Amino acid sequence: MPELPDVELYRRYLDATSLHQPFDHVEVEALRVLEDTTPQALGRRLKGHRLEDTRRHGKYLFATLDSGGALVLHFGMTGRLEYSRKAHDPPRHTACLFHFGNGGQLAYVAPRKLGHVALTDSPAHFIEDRALGPDALEIDWDTFRAAAGKRRGGVKSWLMDQQRIAGIGNVYSDEILFQAGIHPKQAVRDLDDDELRDLHRAIREVLTAAIEAKADPEHMPPGFLLPHRGEGGRCPRCRTGVKKIRASGRTAWYCPACQPL
């Protein structure tokens, strides 16, 4: 699930529930999700300290610590956060359970264990190490156009390349391309300035609307492909049946009439 809009909502959720309270201890249920750290090191680093602030870059969520550095959360395909004011049985598939001194608990839930929990000295270093591109909601037109200029290959895989633009995944890349009227396999180098403008605008519009809709397909604006993205779905604009193809190893849905190649 978690692409930029979902992670932004998790960020706000963490803000609303988990800031400014000292940690007590951490229970790691799935070692696999820890990246470059251990349950002991994580516990030592957090105990007695508080999360001061949050920041998101692409699909990564950073929560800065009062002692310096930050907790890093990445959600893979199925991760989410669940806070409870009182300690009780954590949700099924809790991979990491953060206990606060006031009795509250924050569960990092990851059914497929594909996400990661890490520590970093600074979000900026982390982003640099990963060579992540600019955040999809921050990228300006000049940077966007310059990035497109050098790219060979298809537009969908380019949008999903986190080292080019950070935050766009499979589902929202389909929506962005639909809103821009561009076929997923269109070569980036063949896009003219008008099309690139449309694309750049669609990125912002789609992601912003998705956040406002709480990333719930049922609450997307009319005219969004997302609720119709699947077998038997019809284009919300022209009623043509939506089509499925493989692109970069993932399933792309699009309207063959509105997004010709």
Place this chain on the structure above:
DNA sequence: AGGACGCCCTGTTCGC
């Protein structure tokens, strides 16, 4: 360089 593919996991859905 970019794309296809396999893999990491587990839950759900679909076809027989």
Place this chain on the structure above:
DNA sequence: TGCGAACAGGGCGTCC
């Protein structure tokens, strides 16, 4: 109803 296969919204490594 039961069971295996295919698939799911991420990302990494390998091969071509």
